[in-house]
Amino acid sequence: MTDIAVLVDSRGGNTRKVADAIADELGVKVGDVTASLPDDAKILFLGSGTYGGRPGEAMIKLIGSADFTGRTVALFGTAGSDGGAGKMIAAMRDALARKGATILGSWHCKGRMLVVNWGHPDKEDLENAKKFAREMLRAR
Numbered sequence: 639m640t641d642i643a644v645l646v647d648s649r650g651g652n653t654r655k656v657a658d659a660i661a662d663e664l665g666v667k668v669g670d671v672t673a674s675l676p677d678d679a680k681i682l683f684l685g686s687g688t689y690g691g692r693p694g695e696a697m698i699k700l701i702g703s704a705d706f707t708g709r710t711v712a713l714f715g716t717a718g719s720d721g722g723a724g725k726m727i728a729a730m731r732d733a734l735a736r737k738g739a740t741i742l743g744s745w746h747c748k749g750r751m752l753v754v755n756w757g758h759p760d761k762e763d764l765e766n767a768k769k770f771a772r773e774m775l776r777a778r
């Protein structure tokens with residue numbers, strides 16, 4: 639039994655790679671972002687790609703529908719640009735804070751978009767994602 643859940647909205651697979659690395663580090667499996675939140679998931683790692691400066695629809699829906707009171711959330715994402723990721727994570731952070739979540743921290747890296755950011759997330763990105771996961775657990 640674990641109180642940790644890792645959920646991701648990833649259209650193209652980039653953020654899924656990050657989610658897999660985080661879940662691997664935490665010894666859990668990536669859950670289904672389209673399902674309802676398990677009651678016992680007190681620490682959530684929520685991640686998304688960035689689409690027009692916003693998280694994906696499934697993530698928006700999850701945040702809108704679930705109760706985050708008493709839950710702690712760490713945010714992660716990928717984007718074409720740092721500015722894009724920052725905007726997307728800020729949107730998630732604001733929406734979650736309004737739903738009663740405690741935000742632990744956030745992390746993002748570049749994600750390949752056509753020929754831009756070729757190879758990202760790369761090995762170093764995934765190592766940094768794991769490091770982020772460890773830091774978040776220490777901070778909880």
Ligand SMILES: Cc1cc2nc3c(=O)[nH]c(=O)nc-3n(C[C@H](O)[C@H](O)[C@H](O)COP(=O)(O)O)c2cc1C
Nearest residue numbers: 648649650651652653687688690691718719722749
């Ligand atoms: C439809 C679409 C819209 C995008 N919009 C943005 C954006 O507004 N800002 C940005 O930095 N990157 C943007 N990107 C790039 C993606 O965020 C980036 O490729 C990310 O790694 C995709 O994650 P995924 O593979 O998990 O879906 C966009 C990509 C797509 C396909």
